[in-house]
Amino acid sequence: MFFTITTLGSNPFSLQIDPTTFSAFSDCLKFIKEQTLAHSTERSSLEYCVTDWEGIPAKLIENGAGDSLWTYIDALENSFNSDVVKSAVMSDINLSMINEAYVGMFRDHEELGIMLASERLNFDEVDDDFELYFDFEKYGRSIFINEMRQNNGHYFLSMYSI
Incomplete structure (x- = not known):
């Protein structure tokens, strides 16, 4: 460097x-x-x-x-490897808050939606078939649009942006 x-x-x-x-x-x-x-x-x-x-x-x-x-x-x-830090820079994330801002690396909105749904929604209390009817891609995209920024598959909470 x-x-x-x-x-x-x-x-x-x-x-x-x-x-x-x-x-x-x-x-x-x-x-x-x-x-x-x-x-x-x-x-x-x-x-x-x-x-x-x-x-x-x-x-x-x-x-x-x-x-x-x-x-x-x-x-x-x-903090993280250089790919995560560079993605945070490109996403205008405050680097001093990178630990709090980083959500993870996801292939697409569906994969993000699956992770978020498992964390935020309690699927244990509903029928097993419910997951067949839940649109993880739309859920992940909706949360992304309202709460996140992304670069190269690395997702960050936008509340920690500069």
């Missing part, structure tokens, strides 16, 4: 950074400023832009890496 910062101005230079080596965004900014002062002749207000990255969702870069990048790294280290 890395990103490249390029300074703008008459004497530009690039700096490749591995964000996992810093504990906070402020530490990374301090490092960038120190490197800029060491390599640049310009001392006035320098501007930076991210010109390349790998292993970081483009959405984080496009929105300005900032603290969200460190929240992303923390989620990768402490």
Whole structure:
């Protein structure tokens, strides 16, 4: 995982950074400023832009890496695999709430509906035939439309969106 910062101005230079080596965004900014002062002749207000990255969702870069990048790294280290975290980013889920927001991975709305029905509805108290007449796909789609977001089969509660 890395990103490249390029300074703008008459004497530009690039700096490749591995964000996992810093504990906070402020530490990374301090490092960038120190490197800029060491390599640049310009001392006035320098501007930076991210010109390349790998292993970081483009959405984080496009929105300005900032603290969200460190929240992303923390989620990768402490929560789920990278596919789940990237899907959360793409679904605009607050990464600091990913544990609460993540519902699971489902093939389709029917599979989601089966899981939700088993959790929310008590089929033990009805006839076995009832399940034959219950439309799990419509139930799953209805709950999804009203309460969830999805990316690459990973479902999240939308109440935890940004």
